[in-house]
Amino acid sequence: GNSVTQMEGPVTLSEEAFLTINCTYTATGYPSLFWYVQYPGEGLQLLLKATKADDKGSNKGFEATYRKETTSFHLEKGSVQVSDSAVYFCALSSTSGTYKYIFGTGTRLKVLA
Amino acid sequence: NAGVTQTPKFQVLKTGQSMTLQCAQDMNHNSMYWYRQDPGMGLRLIYYSASEGTTDKGEVPNGYNVSRLNKREFSLRLESAAPSQTSVYFCATPGRSYGEKLFFGSGTQLSVL
Numbered sequence: 001g002n003s004v005t006q007m008e009g010p011v012t013l014s015e016e017a018f019l020t021i022n023c024t025y026t027a028t029g030y031p032s033l034f035w036y037v038q039y040p041g042e043g044l045q046l047l048l049k050a051t052k053a054d055d056k057g058s059n060k061g062f063e064a065t066y067r068k069e070t071t072s073f074h075l076e077k078g079s080v081q082v083s084d085s086a087v088y089f090c091a092l093s094s095t096s097g098t099y100k101y102i103f104g105t106g107t108r109l110k111v112l113a
Numbered sequence: 114n115a116g117v118t119q120t121p122k123f124q125v126l127k128t129g130q131s132m133t134l135q136c137a138q139d140m141n142h143n144s145m146y147w148y149r150q151d152p153g154m155g156l157r158l159i160y161y162s163a164s165e166g167t168t169d170k171g172e173v174p175n176g177y178n179v180s181r182l183n184k185r186e187f188s189l190r191l192e193s194a195a196p197s198q199t200s201v202y203f204c205a206t207p208g209r210s211y212g213e214k215l216f217f218g219s220g221t222q223l224s225v226l
Contacts, residue, residue, distance in 0.1 A: 032212045043203065044156075046214040089155060093212045099144045099163040100171065101205075101215055105155035 002027040002094045006104035009087075013080055013111050021075040021107045023064075023090035031092040033057075033066055033073040038087045038106075047075075047088070080111045116140060119204050119218030126194045126225045134189040134221050136204030144207055145187035146215070147171075147179065149200040156203065162187055194225045 007022040025033065035047040035057070048057030053068035062077045073090060087106045094100040120135045138145060143164040148156040148171075158171030162181040176198060178190045191198055204218040 034214060043217045043219050044215075045217075049214060051212065091156075091215075098161075098169070099211050100158060100161060101146065102158070103148075103156040105153060 002031065002092060002100070002102050004090050004092055004102050004104040006088075006090045006107055008105070009108040011107060011109050013109070015082055015111055015113050016079045017111075019075070019077040019080045019084075019109070021088055021090075021109070023073045023075065023104060025071050025073065025090075025092050027071075027092055027094070030068075031094065033064070034091040034093075034101075035062070035064055035073070035075050036089040036091060036103075038089065040086070044089065080109070082111045082113050085109055085111045117204055117206055117216050117218040119202075119221055121221060122219065124221065124223050126191075126223065128195060128225060130194050131190065131192050132194065132223075133191075134202055134204075134223075136187050136189070136218060137185050138187075138204075138206045138216075139185065140206055140208055140216060141184070142206045142208070142210075143184070144211055145181070146205045147177075147187070147189045148203045148205065149173065150203060150220075151200050159189065159202075194223075196225045199223060199225045 003026045032051045034049045036044040037047045048059040050057040050066035056065045064075045089106045090104040117138045146161045147159040160179040162168045165184045202221040205215040
């Protein structure tokens with residue numbers, strides 16, 4: 001079945017450091033891929049998405065490229081800020097004939113001033 | 114325009130008690146979902162409904178029942194609550210079409226003692 005695997009956290013970085021959070025997926029066909037962010041005490045909100053191979057989603061300085069050949073959708077940001085501290089979830093919309101959205105386990109990011 | 118409305122926001126139950134979590138959406142989409150969020154486990158799908166009148170099990174359906182009352186409403190019921198069901202519960206629906214981003218309710222924090 002469809003699944004999402006993302007790197008375990010927590011990830012601790014200094015302000016202005018480069019961020020990469022790895023995400024790989026298993027799916028047949030061409031799922032849509034998403035990154036969601038959850039700030040402390042809040043619900044999930046969409047950070048970015050990509051709907052087909054080689055698409056690059058971007059928002060608030062974050063980027064992720066849909067790589068069909070490596071089944072990956074890694075999240076990157078060139079210079080993190082303290083305000084980026086949150087939990088990040090990789091997700092896909094299932095292509096197996098169901099209407100399910102599958103989430104990874106989440107990666108907690110802590111950015112230190 | 115409320116989007117996705119969940120009630121209650123907080124609930125404390127004793128083992129063996131029952132309760133129903135309510136979810137309503139005004140986004141006019143067919144699909145609705147119930148997830149639970151636990152530390153280190155990410156979001157796990159409990160049940161989903163692809164359209165009015167249909168419901169299907171997700172990854173962790175045991176101990177739960179659902180009702181898709183109409184296109185707007187999708188409720189989650191715990192018949193006999195257990196401490197293992199202590200979690201944060203989220204209802205969600207796609208905004209426009211399947212494969213687009215999910216809109217989430219604000220969550221229900223449930224504690225079972």
